[in-house]
Amino acid sequence: MTQHSTAGLAVPRRSDEPLDREGIARAVAADIPRGAFVNLGIGQPTRVADHLDPADGVTLHTENGMLGMGPEATGDRIDPDLINAGKIPVTELPGASYFHHADSFAMMRGGHLDICVLGAFQVAAGGDLANWSTGAPGAIPAVGGAMDLAIGAKQTFVMMSLLAKDGAPKLVPECSYPLTGVGCVSRVYTDLAVFDLAEGRAHVRQTHGIDAGELAELLEVELAGPLGADRDAPG
Amino acid sequence: MTRFVETALEAVRSIEDGATVMIGGFGVAGQPVELIDALIEHGAGGLTVVNNNAGNGDVGLARLIQLGRVEKIVCSFPRQSDSWHFEEQYAAGGIRLEVVPQGNLAERIRAAGAGIGGFFTPTGFGTALAEGKETRRIGGRDYVLEMPLAADVALTKAQVSDGVGNLTYRKTARNFGPIMAAAAAHSVVQVARTVETGALDPEAVVTPGIYVDTVVEIPAPEAEGARA
Numbered sequence: 022m023t024q025h026s027t028a029g030l031a032v033p034r035r036s037d038e039p040l041d042r043e044g045i046a047r048a049v050a051a052d053i054p055r056g057a058f059v060n061l062g063i064g065q066p067t068r069v070a071d072h073l074d075p076a077d078g079v080t081l082h083t084e085n086g087m088l089g090m091g092p093e094a095t096g097d098r099i100d101p102d103l104i105n106a107g108k109i110p111v112t113e114l115p116g117a118s119y120f121h122h123a124d125s126f127a128m129m130r131g132g133h134l135d136i137c138v139l140g141a142f143q144v145a146a147g148g149d150l151a152n153w154s155t156g157a158p159g160a161i162p163a164v165g166g167a168m169d170l171a172i173g174a175k176q177t178f179v180m181m182s183l184l185a186k187d188g189a190p191k192l193v194p195e196c197s198y199p200l201t202g203v204g205c206v207s208r209v210y211t212d213l214a215v216f217d218l219a220e221g222r223a224h225v226r227q228t229h230g231i232d233a234g235e236l237a238e239l240l241e242v243e244l245a246g247p248l249g250a251d252r253d254a255p256g
Numbered sequence: 257m258t259r260f261v262e263t264a265l266e267a268v269r270s271i272e273d274g275a276t277v278m279i280g281g282f283g284v285a286g287q288p289v290e291l292i293d294a295l296i297e298h299g300a301g302g303l304t305v306v307n308n309n310a311g312n313g314d315v316g317l318a319r320l321i322q323l324g325r326v327e328k329i330v331c332s333f334p335r336q337s338d339s340w341h342f343e344e345q346y347a348a349g350g351i352r353l354e355v356v357p358q359g360n361l362a363e364r365i366r367a368a369g370a371g372i373g374g375f376f377t378p379t380g381f382g383t384a385l386a387e388g389k390e391t392r393r394i395g396g397r398d399y400v401l402e403m404p405l406a407a408d409v410a411l412t413k414a415q416v417s418d419g420v421g422n423l424t425y426r427k428t429a430r431n432f433g434p435i436m437a438a439a440a441a442h443s444v445v446q447v448a449r450t451v452e453t454g455a456l457d458p459e460a461v462v463t464p465g466i467y468v469d470t471v472v473e474i475p476a477p478e479a480e481g482a483r484a
Contacts, residue, residue: 044300085282085285085357085428086282086431101284101285101416102258103427103428104282104283104285104428106360108283119425119427119428119430120430121362121430121432121433122282122359122361122362122431122432122435123363123365123435125359125362126359127363129359130377130379161334161335161342161346162334162353162384163332163333163336164356164385165333165360166332166357166358167357168357168359168360168379168380168385169359169360169379172381173379187381200382200385201383202381202382202400203383219411
């Protein structure tokens with residue numbers, strides 16, 4: 022691992038502490054452009070919605086058939102006919118629309134959504150995503166919309182912890198878990214760093230609570246400087 | 257021509273042993289609860305069921321599976337915290353499973369109803385779910401050939417039907433309803449209410465009556481949570 026030179030990486034260290042889950046969600050939200058159409062998958066990525074500014078006019082898509090999804094419904098606003106892909110009751114915002122499942126996935130597969138944010142077990146530096154199965158023997162396979170979401174939007178962002186509970190890195194040279202999609206992830210947000218994946222390499226966009234050299238020690242993937250900046254760097 | 261019947265049992269009576277049955281719904285939304293209950297009472301077995309999931313709790317599709325009526329299930333996400341009847345049957349080898357990515361499932365159903373003999377999709381390329389399938393590179397991108405998925409019968413839920421079977425839905429309960437109604441040789445729809453022909457704005461019709469064979473009005477379908 023230590024053979025990778027990081028001396029040439031000029032990577033901004035954005036905070037002295039690693040990001041917590043809300044911090045990761047906030048970092049994703051900050052990078053979503055005004056007016057974007059976005060799918061936030063299920064689970065952790067849905068937290069990104071809490072950090073979007075309504076004034077930015079971001080439209081949320083839920084793959085069970087809705088654009089213009091509002092916050093989670095509570096109390097007497099709960100309507101069993103109005104749920105998100107995680108089957109959680111939600112609300113509709115002005116300008117919302119409904120459509121059937123085939124249209125909803127056509128919208129995604131057809132590249133009409135700008136960004137999809139997903140969780141992951143592993144991401145490969147080349148953009149492969151593994152987030153649907155650990156491949157454990159005897160486990161019941163269940164994929165839901167994961168494979169459709171992975172390859173559909175113009176950009177697929179992943180948010181995850183950089184290390185698994187056993188300390189193994191989740192940003193890897195090649196995924197060992199079954200793939201969800203090939204070469205589909207463009208950016209990875211983690212507690213310790215944010216990476217752009219391009220041309221088969223992981224470009225460190227920023228770090229949190231760690232510097233680029235320490236980051237390289239943790240990973241087996243070769244790291245490059247921020248996209249655009251590294252092209253002028255020596256060697 | 258759309259036929260209107262009085263009871264859910266009458267609506268499902270023609271379902272035979274060994275039939276392929278599509279069941280609409282995503283979670284509770286759009287789930288034709290009373291039609292599934294009627295199918296259980298009707299007693300047909302050896303079924304192939306197409307649904308997004310593999311049953312929840314002890315009712316509806318889960319009950320149908322528990323009773324051993326389902327030989328095979330085609331779905332995207334069978335593993336949920338309360339899908340114990342499926343898990344039990346699957347572990348015992350009592351039910352076959354075909355897992356399909358959700359968007360491929362929807363498009364395969366749509367293709368069947370639209371007379372499409374298969375389609376190339378990028379979803380699943382390079383994954384275990386595309387193993388053994390034909391692939392093709394089109395315009396620099398890799399695609400997998402997926403086949404249409406048709407059914408003998410579709411059981412779905414809509415909000416309103418007029419006298420000729422034109423349907424409207426309610427919010428995210430629409431989900432698989434329109435495509436399943438089109439993909440089945442015989443589509444059965446439970447609706448919360450019926451109105452006179454002419455009372456629905458033609459511009460607002462989501463599923464034209466041509467896709468609808470049998471309608472049963474079930475005024476206030478019980479919510480799943482209220483059933484014990």
